[in-house]
Amino acid sequence: MVKKINEAEFNSEVKKDAVAVVDFNATWCGPCRMLAPVLEALSEEYAGQVNFYAVDVDENPGLATQYRIQSIPFIGLFKNGQFIDQSVGFRPQAQLSGWIRENL
Protein backbone atom coordinates (compact mmCIF):
# COMPACT_ATOMS: atom_id res chain seq x y z
CA MET A 1 0.00 0.00 0.00
CA VAL A 2 1.15 3.53 -0.76
CA LYS A 3 0.36 5.85 2.13
CA LYS A 4 -0.49 9.47 1.39
CA ILE A 5 1.31 11.74 3.85
CA ASN A 6 1.90 15.43 4.57
CA GLU A 7 5.06 17.24 5.63
CA ALA A 8 4.62 16.56 9.35
CA GLU A 9 4.04 12.85 8.72
CA PHE A 10 7.01 12.81 6.36
CA ASN A 11 9.24 14.09 9.13
CA SER A 12 7.94 11.61 11.69
CA GLU A 13 7.53 8.47 9.54
CA VAL A 14 10.00 8.52 6.65
CA LYS A 15 12.77 9.64 8.98
CA LYS A 16 12.45 6.51 11.11
CA ASP A 17 12.00 3.93 8.31
CA ALA A 18 14.91 1.68 7.36
CA VAL A 19 13.99 2.08 3.68
CA ALA A 20 11.29 4.35 2.29
CA VAL A 21 10.23 5.24 -1.24
CA VAL A 22 8.43 8.57 -1.54
CA ASP A 23 6.46 9.54 -4.62
CA PHE A 24 6.29 13.34 -4.94
CA ASN A 25 3.37 14.06 -7.26
CA ALA A 26 0.45 16.33 -8.03
CA THR A 27 -3.14 15.72 -9.08
CA TRP A 28 -2.74 17.64 -12.36
CA CYS A 29 0.33 15.68 -13.52
CA GLY A 30 -0.50 12.99 -16.12
CA PRO A 31 2.67 10.88 -15.75
CA CYS A 32 2.16 10.93 -11.94
CA ARG A 33 -1.32 9.45 -12.33
CA MET A 34 0.09 6.69 -14.56
CA LEU A 35 2.88 5.96 -12.11
CA ALA A 36 0.53 5.58 -9.11
CA PRO A 37 -0.62 2.00 -9.94
CA VAL A 38 3.01 1.03 -10.73
CA LEU A 39 4.09 2.18 -7.25
CA GLU A 40 1.10 0.40 -5.73
CA ALA A 41 2.31 -2.84 -7.39
CA LEU A 42 5.89 -2.18 -6.19
CA SER A 43 4.65 -1.70 -2.64
CA GLU A 44 3.20 -5.24 -2.83
CA GLU A 45 6.44 -6.55 -4.32
CA TYR A 46 8.47 -5.02 -1.48
CA ALA A 47 5.93 -5.52 1.31
CA GLY A 48 7.69 -5.82 4.66
CA GLN A 49 10.97 -4.49 3.21
CA VAL A 50 10.25 -1.00 1.97
CA ASN A 51 7.56 1.50 3.00
CA PHE A 52 5.90 3.49 0.23
CA TYR A 53 4.53 7.02 0.58
CA ALA A 54 2.97 9.66 -1.66
CA VAL A 55 3.38 13.40 -1.14
CA ASP A 56 1.35 16.02 -3.01
CA VAL A 57 3.83 18.80 -3.84
CA ASP A 58 1.01 21.37 -4.13
CA GLU A 59 -0.07 20.71 -0.57
CA ASN A 60 3.51 20.38 0.72
CA PRO A 61 5.62 23.00 -1.07
CA GLY A 62 8.16 22.98 1.76
CA LEU A 63 9.25 19.43 0.96
CA ALA A 64 9.39 20.21 -2.77
CA THR A 65 11.77 23.09 -2.02
CA GLN A 66 13.82 21.09 0.49
CA TYR A 67 14.53 18.32 -2.05
CA ARG A 68 14.86 20.78 -4.96
CA ILE A 69 12.12 19.09 -6.96
CA GLN A 70 11.87 20.67 -10.40
CA SER A 71 10.10 17.92 -12.28
CA ILE A 72 7.51 15.38 -11.22
CA PRO A 73 6.85 12.52 -10.74
CA PHE A 74 9.93 12.57 -8.50
CA ILE A 75 10.61 9.39 -6.57
CA GLY A 76 12.93 9.78 -3.58
CA LEU A 77 14.59 6.82 -1.89
CA PHE A 78 15.42 7.23 1.79
CA LYS A 79 17.47 5.02 4.11
CA ASN A 80 17.27 5.64 7.84
CA GLY A 81 15.82 9.04 7.04
CA GLN A 82 18.67 9.98 4.73
CA PHE A 83 17.97 10.89 1.12
CA ILE A 84 19.89 8.35 -1.01
CA ASP A 85 18.75 8.58 -4.62
CA GLN A 86 16.06 9.88 -6.97
CA SER A 87 14.20 8.73 -10.07
CA VAL A 88 12.46 11.36 -12.16
CA GLY A 89 9.59 10.67 -14.55
CA PHE A 90 7.50 7.61 -15.35
CA ARG A 91 9.34 4.28 -15.49
CA PRO A 92 7.99 0.75 -15.95
CA GLN A 93 7.69 -1.45 -12.86
CA ALA A 94 10.62 -3.74 -13.73
CA GLN A 95 13.00 -0.77 -14.04
CA LEU A 96 11.89 0.89 -10.83
CA SER A 97 12.11 -2.44 -9.06
CA GLY A 98 15.71 -2.83 -10.26
CA TRP A 99 16.49 0.68 -9.03
CA ILE A 100 15.03 -0.05 -5.58
CA ARG A 101 16.88 -3.37 -5.34
CA GLU A 102 20.20 -1.70 -6.17
CA ASN A 103 19.65 0.69 -3.31
CA LEU A 104 18.52 -1.80 -0.68
Place this chain on the structure above:
Amino acid sequence: MELYDIAVIGTGPAGISAAITATVRNKRVLLLGSKNLSEKLEKAHEIRNYPGFPAVKGSELAAAMKAHLDSMGIEITEKRVSAVYAMGDYFALQADQEMLEATAVILTTGVVQGKPLPGEEQWLGRGVSYCATCDAVLYRGRDVAVIGYSPREEAEAAFLSEVCAKVLYFPVYEAEPILPESVRVIREKVTGIEADGDRKKVVTAENGYSVDGVFVLREAVAPGQLVPGLETDGSHVKVSRKMECSIPGCFAAGDITGTPYQYIKAAGEGNVAALSAVSYLDQLKRAKA
Protein backbone atom coordinates in the same frame (compact mmCIF):
# COMPACT_ATOMS: atom_id res chain seq x y z
CA MET B 1 -12.43 1.51 -22.13
CA GLU B 2 -11.72 -0.29 -25.38
CA LEU B 3 -8.52 -2.33 -25.23
CA TYR B 4 -6.90 -2.75 -28.65
CA ASP B 5 -4.62 -5.70 -29.39
CA ILE B 6 -2.00 -3.59 -31.15
CA ALA B 7 -1.55 0.17 -31.36
CA VAL B 8 0.58 1.30 -34.30
CA ILE B 9 1.95 4.81 -33.87
CA GLY B 10 2.87 6.42 -37.17
CA THR B 11 1.54 6.19 -40.73
CA GLY B 12 4.67 5.95 -42.84
CA PRO B 13 5.46 2.75 -44.76
CA ALA B 14 6.50 0.93 -41.54
CA GLY B 15 3.26 1.72 -39.73
CA ILE B 16 1.06 0.97 -42.73
CA SER B 17 2.81 -2.34 -43.30
CA ALA B 18 2.50 -3.26 -39.60
CA ALA B 19 -1.21 -2.35 -39.55
CA ILE B 20 -1.88 -4.41 -42.69
CA THR B 21 -0.09 -7.51 -41.37
CA ALA B 22 -1.72 -7.25 -37.94
CA THR B 23 -5.13 -6.92 -39.61
CA VAL B 24 -4.42 -9.93 -41.84
CA ARG B 25 -3.70 -11.81 -38.60
CA ASN B 26 -7.10 -10.77 -37.26
CA LYS B 27 -5.88 -8.48 -34.50
CA ARG B 28 -7.77 -5.39 -33.37
CA VAL B 29 -5.52 -2.63 -34.61
CA LEU B 30 -5.44 1.04 -33.66
CA LEU B 31 -3.50 2.99 -36.30
CA LEU B 32 -2.55 6.47 -35.10
CA GLY B 33 -1.16 9.09 -37.43
CA SER B 34 -2.12 11.35 -40.27
CA LYS B 35 -4.65 10.80 -43.06
CA ASN B 36 -1.96 12.23 -45.33
CA LEU B 37 0.19 9.29 -44.17
CA SER B 38 3.74 10.62 -44.23
CA GLU B 39 5.10 13.98 -45.27
CA LYS B 40 8.46 12.42 -46.05
CA LEU B 41 6.91 9.82 -48.37
CA GLU B 42 4.58 12.37 -49.95
CA LYS B 43 7.52 14.59 -50.87
CA ALA B 44 9.82 11.86 -52.19
CA HIS B 45 10.59 12.78 -55.76
CA GLU B 46 11.19 9.31 -57.11
CA ILE B 47 11.66 5.90 -55.49
CA ARG B 48 13.46 3.36 -57.62
CA ASN B 49 13.87 0.32 -55.40
CA TYR B 50 10.37 -0.50 -54.15
CA PRO B 51 9.54 -3.87 -55.79
CA GLY B 52 6.52 -3.71 -58.05
CA PHE B 53 6.68 0.09 -58.37
CA PRO B 54 9.55 1.05 -60.69
CA ALA B 55 10.37 4.78 -60.65
CA VAL B 56 7.36 5.64 -58.52
CA LYS B 57 6.70 9.12 -57.12
CA GLY B 58 6.38 9.21 -53.33
CA SER B 59 2.87 10.66 -53.64
CA GLU B 60 1.85 7.78 -55.95
CA LEU B 61 3.20 5.15 -53.57
CA ALA B 62 1.40 6.90 -50.69
CA ALA B 63 -1.87 6.83 -52.68
CA ALA B 64 -1.42 3.12 -53.37
CA MET B 65 -0.78 2.48 -49.67
CA LYS B 66 -3.84 4.52 -48.70
CA ALA B 67 -5.95 2.49 -51.15
CA HIS B 68 -4.54 -0.69 -49.60
CA LEU B 69 -5.59 0.45 -46.11
CA ASP B 70 -9.04 1.44 -47.40
CA SER B 71 -9.52 -1.92 -49.15
CA MET B 72 -8.97 -3.65 -45.80
CA GLY B 73 -11.14 -1.24 -43.84
CA ILE B 74 -8.22 0.01 -41.74
CA GLU B 75 -8.97 3.46 -40.39
CA ILE B 76 -6.48 6.11 -39.33
CA THR B 77 -7.05 7.83 -36.01
CA GLU B 78 -5.70 11.37 -36.31
CA LYS B 79 -4.37 12.01 -32.83
CA ARG B 80 -0.95 13.08 -31.65
CA VAL B 81 0.52 10.59 -29.18
CA SER B 82 2.61 12.44 -26.62
CA ALA B 83 3.39 9.56 -24.24
CA VAL B 84 3.20 5.78 -24.08
CA TYR B 85 3.19 4.29 -20.59
CA ALA B 86 4.17 0.66 -20.02
CA MET B 87 1.65 -0.41 -17.38
CA GLY B 88 2.74 -4.04 -17.16
CA ASP B 89 0.37 -6.17 -19.25
CA TYR B 90 -0.87 -3.26 -21.36
CA PHE B 91 0.15 0.18 -22.62
CA ALA B 92 -1.63 3.48 -21.99
CA LEU B 93 -1.28 6.02 -24.79
CA GLN B 94 -1.76 9.72 -24.16
CA ALA B 95 -3.35 10.74 -27.48
CA ASP B 96 -4.28 14.43 -27.51
CA GLN B 97 -6.48 14.73 -24.40
CA GLU B 98 -7.56 11.10 -24.47
CA MET B 99 -6.03 7.99 -22.88
CA LEU B 100 -6.11 4.94 -25.19
CA GLU B 101 -5.14 1.38 -24.30
CA ALA B 102 -3.51 -1.48 -26.20
CA THR B 103 -1.87 -4.75 -25.22
CA ALA B 104 1.07 -4.26 -27.60
CA VAL B 105 2.56 -1.18 -29.24
CA ILE B 106 4.50 -0.73 -32.47
CA LEU B 107 6.49 2.50 -32.78
CA THR B 108 6.79 3.70 -36.37
CA THR B 109 7.14 7.41 -35.82
CA GLY B 110 10.16 7.93 -38.05
CA VAL B 111 13.35 9.59 -36.98
CA VAL B 112 13.44 12.85 -35.10
CA GLN B 113 15.51 15.30 -37.07
CA GLY B 114 17.74 17.62 -35.19
CA LYS B 115 19.82 17.17 -32.08
CA PRO B 116 18.90 18.31 -28.58
CA LEU B 117 20.17 21.76 -27.60
CA PRO B 118 23.49 21.87 -25.75
CA GLY B 119 22.65 21.51 -22.05
CA GLU B 120 19.10 20.31 -22.72
CA GLU B 121 19.60 16.68 -21.68
CA GLN B 122 22.07 17.57 -18.96
CA TRP B 123 19.51 19.75 -17.14
CA LEU B 124 16.42 17.70 -17.94
CA GLY B 125 14.37 17.38 -14.75
CA ARG B 126 16.59 19.96 -13.08
CA GLY B 127 15.32 23.13 -14.67
CA VAL B 128 14.56 21.79 -18.15
CA SER B 129 11.14 20.26 -18.82
CA TYR B 130 9.31 18.84 -21.82
CA CYS B 131 5.87 19.05 -20.27
CA ALA B 132 4.30 22.39 -19.42
CA THR B 133 1.09 20.91 -18.06
CA CYS B 134 3.14 18.56 -15.82
CA ASP B 135 5.62 20.95 -14.32
CA ALA B 136 4.00 24.40 -14.58
CA VAL B 137 2.99 24.58 -10.93
CA LEU B 138 6.57 23.94 -9.78
CA TYR B 139 7.34 27.33 -11.35
CA ARG B 140 4.43 29.23 -9.80
CA GLY B 141 5.41 32.89 -9.41
CA ARG B 142 8.79 32.31 -11.03
CA ASP B 143 10.32 33.01 -14.46
CA VAL B 144 10.32 30.55 -17.32
CA ALA B 145 11.37 30.37 -20.94
CA VAL B 146 9.53 28.38 -23.60
CA ILE B 147 11.36 27.22 -26.70
CA GLY B 148 8.50 26.38 -29.06
CA TYR B 149 9.12 24.43 -32.26
CA SER B 150 5.60 24.85 -33.68
CA PRO B 151 2.63 27.22 -33.25
CA ARG B 152 0.92 24.36 -31.40
CA GLU B 153 3.14 25.13 -28.39
CA GLU B 154 1.72 28.66 -28.02
CA ALA B 155 -1.18 27.26 -25.99
CA GLU B 156 1.34 25.83 -23.51
CA ALA B 157 3.09 29.19 -23.21
CA ALA B 158 -0.27 30.90 -22.63
CA PHE B 159 -1.05 28.35 -19.91
CA LEU B 160 2.33 29.00 -18.24
CA SER B 161 1.67 32.75 -18.31
CA GLU B 162 -1.31 32.19 -15.99
CA VAL B 163 0.92 30.54 -13.38
CA CYS B 164 4.39 32.03 -13.76
CA ALA B 165 5.69 35.53 -13.05
CA LYS B 166 7.37 35.98 -16.42
CA VAL B 167 7.25 33.93 -19.62
CA LEU B 168 9.76 34.36 -22.42
CA TYR B 169 8.81 32.70 -25.72
CA PHE B 170 11.42 31.70 -28.30
CA PRO B 171 9.63 30.63 -31.51
CA VAL B 172 11.64 28.23 -33.68
CA TYR B 173 9.40 28.82 -36.73
CA GLU B 174 8.45 31.61 -39.07
CA ALA B 175 4.79 32.33 -38.23
CA GLU B 176 4.01 35.21 -35.89
CA PRO B 177 3.07 33.78 -32.46
CA ILE B 178 -0.38 34.62 -31.09
CA LEU B 179 0.10 34.93 -27.34
CA PRO B 180 -1.20 36.86 -24.32
CA GLU B 181 0.43 40.30 -23.97
CA SER B 182 2.27 39.26 -20.82
CA VAL B 183 4.36 36.77 -22.80
CA ARG B 184 7.52 38.29 -24.21
CA VAL B 185 8.37 36.92 -27.66
CA ILE B 186 12.09 36.83 -28.42
CA ARG B 187 13.14 36.14 -31.97
CA GLU B 188 16.69 34.98 -31.39
CA LYS B 189 18.27 31.67 -32.20
CA VAL B 190 18.75 29.62 -29.05
CA THR B 191 22.21 28.06 -28.95
CA GLY B 192 22.09 26.33 -25.58
CA ILE B 193 20.95 26.10 -21.98
CA GLU B 194 23.43 26.78 -19.17
CA ALA B 195 23.40 26.78 -15.39
CA ASP B 196 23.17 30.25 -13.84
CA GLY B 197 23.58 29.72 -10.10
CA ASP B 198 20.34 28.07 -9.03
CA ARG B 199 18.70 29.33 -12.21
CA LYS B 200 19.12 28.50 -15.87
CA LYS B 201 20.28 30.70 -18.68
CA VAL B 202 18.88 30.49 -22.20
CA VAL B 203 21.77 31.43 -24.43
CA THR B 204 21.12 32.92 -27.85
CA ALA B 205 23.49 34.11 -30.53
CA GLU B 206 23.00 37.65 -29.18
CA ASN B 207 22.16 37.43 -25.48
CA GLY B 208 21.62 35.35 -22.35
CA TYR B 209 18.29 35.19 -20.51
CA SER B 210 18.19 34.11 -16.86
CA VAL B 211 15.08 32.12 -15.85
CA ASP B 212 14.08 29.51 -13.27
CA GLY B 213 12.90 26.92 -15.77
CA VAL B 214 13.13 26.19 -19.49
CA PHE B 215 10.40 24.32 -21.38
CA VAL B 216 11.56 22.77 -24.64
CA LEU B 217 8.46 21.88 -26.67
CA ARG B 218 8.91 20.04 -29.96
CA GLU B 219 6.46 18.68 -32.51
CA ALA B 220 8.16 15.29 -32.59
CA VAL B 221 9.32 13.85 -29.32
CA ALA B 222 12.41 11.68 -29.10
CA PRO B 223 11.63 7.97 -28.61
CA GLY B 224 12.94 7.92 -25.03
CA GLN B 225 10.50 10.68 -24.12
CA LEU B 226 7.63 9.12 -26.04
CA VAL B 227 8.00 5.83 -24.17
CA PRO B 228 9.52 6.56 -20.75
CA GLY B 229 11.99 3.85 -19.77
CA LEU B 230 12.70 2.74 -23.35
CA GLU B 231 16.31 1.97 -24.21
CA THR B 232 17.48 4.22 -27.01
CA ASP B 233 20.61 4.87 -28.96
CA GLY B 234 20.58 8.60 -29.64
CA SER B 235 17.52 9.33 -31.76
CA HIS B 236 16.98 5.64 -32.52
CA VAL B 237 15.31 2.84 -30.55
CA LYS B 238 17.28 -0.29 -29.73
CA VAL B 239 15.60 -3.33 -31.28
CA SER B 240 16.29 -7.03 -31.68
CA ARG B 241 16.16 -8.91 -34.98
CA LYS B 242 12.47 -9.44 -34.20
CA MET B 243 11.95 -5.69 -33.79
CA GLU B 244 11.45 -6.04 -30.04
CA CYS B 245 12.29 -2.99 -27.92
CA SER B 246 13.68 -3.13 -24.37
CA ILE B 247 10.16 -3.12 -22.86
CA PRO B 248 8.16 -6.35 -23.39
CA GLY B 249 5.20 -5.79 -25.71
CA CYS B 250 6.80 -2.77 -27.37
CA PHE B 251 8.10 -3.09 -30.92
CA ALA B 252 9.53 -0.63 -33.43
CA ALA B 253 9.99 -0.46 -37.19
CA GLY B 254 11.20 1.91 -39.88
CA ASP B 255 13.52 4.90 -39.61
CA ILE B 256 13.12 4.98 -35.81
CA THR B 257 15.25 1.81 -35.58
CA GLY B 258 18.12 3.34 -37.53
CA THR B 259 19.66 3.47 -40.99
CA PRO B 260 19.28 2.70 -43.83
CA TYR B 261 16.35 5.11 -44.15
CA GLN B 262 14.67 3.25 -47.00
CA TYR B 263 10.93 2.85 -47.65
CA ILE B 264 11.20 -0.84 -48.43
CA LYS B 265 13.26 -1.49 -45.30
CA ALA B 266 10.61 0.32 -43.25
CA ALA B 267 7.81 -1.74 -44.80
CA GLY B 268 9.74 -4.97 -44.20
CA GLU B 269 10.41 -4.10 -40.57
CA GLY B 270 6.75 -3.18 -40.10
CA ASN B 271 5.84 -6.69 -41.20
CA VAL B 272 8.34 -8.28 -38.78
CA ALA B 273 7.19 -6.05 -35.91
CA ALA B 274 3.53 -6.95 -36.50
CA LEU B 275 4.27 -10.68 -36.57
CA SER B 276 6.36 -10.38 -33.40
CA ALA B 277 3.53 -8.45 -31.73
CA VAL B 278 1.09 -11.19 -32.77
CA SER B 279 3.24 -13.89 -31.17
CA TYR B 280 3.64 -11.72 -28.05
CA LEU B 281 -0.18 -11.52 -27.79
CA ASP B 282 -0.46 -15.29 -28.22
CA GLN B 283 2.11 -15.90 -25.48
CA LEU B 284 0.34 -13.51 -23.14
CA LYS B 285 -2.97 -15.25 -23.80
CA ARG B 286 -1.45 -18.67 -23.12
CA ALA B 287 0.17 -17.43 -19.91
CA LYS B 288 -3.19 -16.13 -18.69
CA ALA B 289 -5.09 -19.30 -19.62
